[in-house]
Amino acid sequence: MLAKWGIPAAALAACALVGLASGAGAEEQPTLPSVPAPPSAVPTLKWPSGNPPPSGDLGDLKPTKPSEPTSAGNRPPIGRPLLPESINIALKVERDGSLSVTEQVFVQARKTMTRHAPLRIQAGDDRDRVFSIRDVRVDGNGSTEVTGDQFVMTLGEGATTVTYTVDGAVTDVAGHQEVRWQVASGWDTKVRLLRASFIAPDQPESVVCLAGAFGSDSPCRSALTDSSQVLRVVQEGLPAGERVDLTVTLPAGTVGANARFDDIGTASAFALTTTSGVGLGALVLLLIGGFVLLWLARGRDARALAGDVGSVELLMTGDGGRVAFASPDGVLPGQVGTVVDERVDVADVTATVVDLAVRNYLSVRETGPTPGTEWVLVRRNPPDAALTDYERAVYQQVLGDAAEVPLTALRVDLTVIREALYTDVVKRQWFVRRPDHDRSLWSLVGVLLAVVGVAATVVLALTVGHALLGLxxxxxxxxxxxxxxxxxxxxxxxxxxxxxxxxxLNYLRTTDAATIPAADREMVLSRSLPYAVVLGEVDGWVRGFTDLDSGADGTPGIYWYESGDSSEFPARFAAFLLALDSALAR
Incomplete structure (x- = not known):
């Protein structure tokens, strides 16, 4: 049989063995993921033979100018992604300077991949480079949008092809042209394998491909031209959020330059951005909250000051039918002034001096050749337990150890009196804290905050912008x-x-002196006079006692004011107050 069929049979057997061997070899090959084929207009990527160079070796780029179009439509070749979370990208620079981009992304099943590609990147200390995206088309499971200064791609499972055009990628630089685009940036997942191709109307002069975090200068895994003079970039294991930044230098005049730059100097630093807007909004809310709290705290005072208040009864009838003046809740003139306007001033001390005279701790004596022009404060009784600490301070500052002190020689340290009086109003629970300390503290905080704001405004304006936060x-x-x-x-x-x-105050303005018994008028006038001083009602109150008979109580003259003619007391007392205010202010 072999003799009869020998040569044909041997040939047939050899063919069968070759077929079986081919089938066995095919079974040993790994099964590739099933993904949709790329669009018919996009040619298949053909990778150069040989192993890639070591990491960081960009090789010598000495391509020759392509003599024929690389593929149909002169679009750079792009291949099909073979691994989940892998990306193929084709870049082509058009004659008008626009950059055509095709991205084919393979997303793992039941997962998504999202890219936030920045359209504004720093191009120096005082300006940004701005890109724009147009003519976006999505073929597959995904969507895109341009939000602010970002191009957002959201892709679902499977293979999706996104094509778009970038304006602003080409700029003229020192006799050359540079094409720059971040072929990968802002992905929310790790990119296992990125492959990109790049073609232009003329051959590149140099290539810089960086991979890693923004601002780093680590080179890509590979950036070489293949036999067809197509620049190809390979990057493996790109972490989430990092970028692959490709810059290709072309001969001058190769294509139209369309790069756009925005100054980020002082003017643009004060532009309203999302960050500065959030900061301003937070400040407004903080200020509103602070004023609401202050309004609530002040509401009680507002109600006390807004309501109608009639005249209160301040005259008391004692034993023997004598009428006397009694202040509300026993409050003293100096305390009245401090609680009403929340500060210790000269008027409060003046009223306290008059009150000490009325209460017979000292007296006021007119001196000099002309009555009512010079006065002396004369010691009558030493301070006792009936005086408060701040009244003791006033007494000591006015008289000290002297028997008498002329107003012209009076020297008073108001700081000591203020300390004692502020302490007194807090001790009596009219204030939670000393009002002067509250004002000083918040004033200091406000000034320091303003100074910090000025410094922050300058720093932000000269660096990252958002200077409105400083303002x-x-x-x-x-x-x-x-x-x-x-x-x-x-x-x-x-x-x-x-x-x-x-x-x-209403009592001082409406009381008729004629309704007070004549024998008690001098005492009522005197005891209420310090309150009229601190409330600014001296003229009206004293004028009501013009017809005062100072001897009606059995003793001539006003007991605490030593004057030759008590009938002229209103005018002379007014002059005394002016002189005392001036002496205390010194």
Whole structure:
């Protein structure tokens, strides 16, 4: 049989063995993922033979100018992704300078991949380079949008092809042209394998391909031209959020330059951005919250000051039918002035000096050749337990150890008196804290905040922008400093006292001296006079006692004011107050 069929049979057997061997070899090949074929207009990527160069070796780029179009439509070749989370990209520079981009992305099953590609990147200390995207088309499971300064691609499982055009990729630089685009950036997952191809109307002069975090200068895994003079880039294992930044230098005039740059100097630094807008919004909410709290704290005072208050009864009838003046809740003139306007001033000390004279601790004596032009404060009784600490301070500052002190020689340290009086109003629970400390603290905080805001504005304007955040701090600090005078809030007891003082003020304005028994008028006038001093009602109150008979109580003259003619007391007392205010202010 072999003799009969020998040569044909041997040939047939050899063919069968070759077929079986081919089948066995095919079974040993790995099965590739099933993905949709790329669009018919996109040619298949043909990789150069041989192993890639070592990591970081970009090789010598000495391509020759392509003599024929690389593929149909002169579009760079692109292959089919073979691995999940892999990307194939084709870049082509058009004659008008636009950059045509095709990205084919393979997303693992039941997962998504999202890219936030920046359209604004820093191009120096004082400007940004701005790109724009147009003519976007998605073929597959995905969607895109341009949001602010980002191009967002959201892709679902499977293979998806996205094509778009980039404007602003080409710029003229020192006799050359540079084409720059971040072929990968802002992916939310690790890119296992990225392959990109690049073609242009003329051969590249040099290539810079960087991979890694923004600002790093690590080279790509590979950036070489193949036998068909197509620049190909390979990058493996690109972590989420990192980028592959490709810059290709072309001969001058190769294509139209269309790069756009925005200054980020002082003017643009004050532009309203998302960051500065959020900061301004937070400041507005903080200021509104602060003023609401302050309004609530001040609401009690506002109600006390807004309500109608009639005249309060401040005259008391004692044993023997004598009429006397009694202040509301026993409050003293200096305390009245401090609680009402929340500060210790000269008027409070003046009223306290008059009150000490009325209470017979000292007296006022007219001296000099002309009555009512010079006065002396004369010691009558030493301070005792009936005086408060701040009244003792006033007494000591005015008289010290002297028997008498002329107003012209009076020297008073108001700081000591202020300390004692502020402590007194807090001790009596009219304030939670010293009002002067509250004002000083918040004023200081406001000024410091404004200074920090000025410094922050300068730094932000010269660096990253968002300088409106610094201005917000300046405005907030100035507002806090100016509003510091509103910070001290009275307690409930302090607000009640303010309402009682309003009743006292109404009493001084409406009381008719004729309704007071003649024998008691001098005492009522004297005891209420310090309150008229601190509330600014001296002229009206004294004028009502013009017909005062100082001897009606059995003793001639006003007992605490030593004058040759008590009939002229109103005018002379007014002059004394002016002289005392001036002496205390010194």
């Amino acid at each position: 917000a701090l300046v405005v907030g600090g100035l507002g806090l400093a100016l509003g510091a005078r509103l910070m001290p809030a009275r307690t409930k007891r302090g607000s009640v006292l303010v309402q009682q003082v309003r009743g006292l």
